[in-house]
Amino acid sequence: MQALLEIVPAWQFIAFAAVFGAMWGSFANVVIVRWPLEMSVVRPASHCISCKTPIRFYDNIPVLSYLLLRGKCRHCKASFSPRYMVVELALALLAVGVMRLTILNDPPSFQQGAAEFFIWFSFVWALVTLGMIDLETYLIPDAITYPGIVVGIAANAFILELGWMEPLIAAAGGFVVIRLLFIDGYKFLTGKPGMGEGDAKLMAMFGAFFGIKGAMFALFAGAFQGLIAGIVMVAVRRRGGGDSEPVFAEDDGDPDEDGEHETTQETRFRKAKIPFGPFLALGAIEYFFMGNAILDAYLDGIARLIGF
Numbered sequence: 386m387q388a389l390l391e392i393v394p395a396w397q398f399i400a401f402a403a404v405f406g407a408m409w410g411s412f413a414n415v416v417i418v419r420w421p422l423e424m425s426v427v428r429p430a431s432h433c434i435s436c437k438t439p440i441r442f443y444d445n446i447p448v449l450s451y452l453l454l455r456g457k458c459r460h461c462k463a464s465f466s467p468r469y470m471v472v473e474l475a476l477a478l479l480a481v482g483v484m485r486l487t488i489l490n491d492p493p494s495f496q497q498g499a500a501e502f503f504i505w506f507s508f509v510w511a512l513v514t515l516g517m518i519d520l521e522t523y524l525i526p527d528a529i530t531y532p533g534i535v536v537g538i539a540a541n542a543f544i545l546e547l548g549w550m551e552p553l554i555a556a557a558g559g560f561v562v563i564r565l566l567f568i569d570g571y572k573f574l575t576g577k578p579g580m581g582e583g584d585a586k587l588m589a590m591f592g593a594f595f596g597i598k599g600a601m602f603a604l605f606a607g608a609f610q611g612l613i614a615g616i617v618m619v620a621v622r623r624r625g626g627g628d629s630e631p632v633f634a635e636d637d638g639d640p641d642e643d644g645e646h647e648t649t650q651e652t653r654f655r656k657a658k659i660p661f662g663p664f665l666a667l668g669a670i671e672y673f674f675m676g677n678a679i680l681d682a683y684l685d686g687i688a689r690l691i692g693f
């Protein structure tokens with residue numbers, strides 16, 4: 386089977402990955418729109434939200450249709466969110482990236498490379514989909530994380546390198562760490578949980594796929610980037626003044642929010658409600674593509690700092 390990689394040129398695998406990724410991006414869009422509404426992801430067929438006209442297959446080609454129709458419905462000219470194209474494009478690029486690290490990365494056999502491609506692409510697909518859902522709803526679907534945990538442990542047991550024990554321990558550990566530190570512990574200290582139950586299940590999924598090192602990397606990278614995003618949002622809101630409603634603000638119906646005294650930066654920061662899932666997902670994608678390079682550079686930097 387190794388011969389297949391010698392006969393088929395690399396660009397054909399890249400082209401396959403791009404098309405495959407864009408098509409799954411299209412399906413991700415369906416899930417992102419319909420899951421929060423508790424709708425079936427299969428029926429009804431895609432239609433324009435404004436005029437309800439079903440979208441024909443030739444107007445439903447990932448990325449291309451959006452560009453050709455300039456993001457508008459062919460019939461009523463209502464605009465579709467550019468998010469549709471962004472998700473399709475992102476998954477096309479991610480699929481190409483996964484292809485390069487699996488089938489095109491000199492696997493022991495073509496089957497092994499292909500199995501790794503489908504495993505890691507499904508992981509990346511799940512992260513993009515649940516990240517977008519969390520961004521809009523502050524919820525992470527169990528329907529994605531539960532199967533993700535099972536697939537991750539099974540994939541490591543039978544196909545990937547970690548075996549079954551470390552992923553199992555890392556999945557349980559990831560859940561417990563988030564539960565104790567970021568949900569219960571944070572709530573004990575501040576009165577409010579710092580992360581949600583869905584984040585704990587997401588960390589379990591990272592443990593199942595990555596083992597301990599990768600799950601820790603994704604947690605730290607995600608929390609760090611989430612913190613930076615939070616600081617930027619606070620700064621933007623301060624500049625924007627008190628009367629403009631912040632995008633992510635929690636609507637607690639508190640009437641004296643813009644009242645007599647200026648709120649401190651700290652309370653403003655805690656009031657900015659930021660979903661952690663998208664940042665955890667980002668951290669996991671970063672680990673998959675460049676985790677080892679970043680860790681090497683980091684350890685190298687420390688070694689130099691202490692004079693080795």
Ligand SMILES: [Zn+2]
Pocket residue numbers: 433434435436437438458459460461462463
């Ligand atoms: Zn329409």
